[in-house]
Amino acid sequence: MPEYWIGLDTGYDSTSFCVTDEDGVIVTEGSCASEVDAVLEVISGYDLASLRQISIEAGVGTHIVRRLRALDYPVCVHETRRSGKFLAISRSKTDQNDAIGLAQFGRLAREVDAGVFVKSLECQNLRTRLTARHKLIELRMAIEGLVQSIVRLHGGKLKLSRRIGGLTEDIEVQLAALSADGLDVESDVRPLVTIAEAIRSLLADLDRRLKDMVKSHPVCSLLLTVPGVGPITAASYYSAVGSPDRFKNNRDVGSYFGLAPILRQSGRYSRQGGISKMGSKLTRIHLVTAATVLLSKSHSDCALRQWGIDLAKRTSRKKAQIALARKLAVVMLAMWKSGEKFDQHRGSQQNEASLGKMAGPDHALGTGHPSPQEVVRTGLPA
Template identity: 35%
Template sequence: MDYFAGLDVSLEKTHVCVLDREGAIIAEAVAASTPEAIAEALETAPACKVVVFETGRMAPMLYHGLAERGVPVVCIESRQAYQALKTLATHKTDRNDARGLAQLARTGFFKPVHVKSLPAHAVRSLIMARKKLVGQRIMLENQVRGLAVVFGARLPRGLSPAFVREVLAMSDGVAGLSAAMRGLIAAREAVLSAIAAIDSDIKHLVRQSGACRRLMTVPGVGPITALAFTAAVDDPGRFRRSRDLGAYLGLVPRRHQSGEIDYTGHISKTGDRRVRTLLYEAANVMLTRYKGALKLKEWAVAIARRSNMRKARIALARRLAVIMHAMLKSDTDFRPV
């Protein structure tokens, strides 16, 4: 007899439901949301053929922790599961969700998703932290500029010693303004130090990764883009075709077809937003700053002439994703970041 389990995961507790092939409930339990506790709860029931749970913030930790303990766990697409669970129970409770997920495991009506390795998630966290810090730096500089304009001072562009000198000079002697400016400048310096430390870590990771160094041979692709792309792909072999990267990163047009209606819209913008943005920036650099002769650039310029520059950048970003994945897939020495 085959058995199937569903896990409804929350931050503190996880509801477990085990069904048999006929859909009868064999066991139900509530465990702490840790791999150890969930594996222990599953051991009280017959060995399951498939154990499913939805994607979420805790998915990487639970997936890899349960897999290490020999649990046949599968992470499924949460949007598809949400639509299916709505039809299985009138009342939405954690217990009913666990039962519904077990039913999906029993029927096979689910879409498994790839769970990235924990090192890849660590790299993604580093890149996202840098993005947030850069945003904080820009916010602080804009705040300083806004306060300075009230007193008739126009400051130079940021990230220069002249910026700090003029801020302190124009606020010197004004009781309230001087303290405000010095506090904002001190916060800005702290943020810049944190960004510099993260940049140092990124350069160190790139130097250690042969895959990143190879990707950086593509014009317009820098350390952050190469590192973010390798972390997003994680395992090149999970994509059967390199051109699937365009859809995975949300760089392909949406299509809606129903009866006589059939139109193509803007790009889907699904997947990793940060990687999509970095590829778009790399495409822009290749189109506007790279001076060498390149067939890929000529192809994108031809698109810009037929349509517009924005569509050319998107098409080139999609092509860059395909090329970079092909480079990773052909690298026999590739290792996840």
């Protein structure tokens, strides 16, 4: 029976496809609408047993991937960073050439590229909610900063209150003082304040729903027992990992979130650089924020916090934050697999030995002292 490899280059409106045989010879190629039924119509002419792999890049066609996998089609989602280098071999960058390249890439790299993990709908929906929250926070900070700069430009003093309605109350006092001096900035400031207050209300409702969901979720509620980890970090970690069985070794999760240092080696040259910053930037920010909270003076003491403090004394606080964030990721994955809650009353030696067993080599626990190049938005709560 002949075997076929299919490449799909999905776009918002149309999808280019290419079918090749076991020798790489193009059987058919063309384009169709970026809809599941249209793609099924293209591949339905081939027996399911003869299809070795359907290759698609991560991105737009996730809904197509889920539907095809539900019908038992062998779909592999390739990471764009890897497949992009292979597709760059072609001189002309076209959708059709990308479809041909994906079919060839799936045929040639099937033994070395396992593909990208496709999250469940639950994790994807939770991820969308967290991303929307992150963007709303950035928008709120930008608008409130603009209002504050306008008031300060004219000699006013505006302290940004975090409670809902606080900004409106504070701005009224400042507008009255500026109007007494003959300045008219009300028409510029009031619309911005209205938008900022609306965003604050939306964020408060979103945080409340996320908090309720995390407390009732079996995995997220378990992760909340880790010191420094709050509802946002727990939800972000759960939605980013999806399934703990993806990682054979717990220490691999540190590299997955880009928290492991990069080793550059060539001949006699060998240097350990900063962290890789691969994977989810949002979850990496949340993990580092959780580590920062754990190292703060206001947090209760535990063996994990003491480990971070000792590391900060030997290196620097920023390096300790990155290392502790990586250690938190490893510990949380081990807890997820075992179903055990975090025991912060363990002795430091016992806890360190337990964590070392779960995490593996010392460099994965953070003693490799990575360079802290990560930008952490401290405005995001853990």
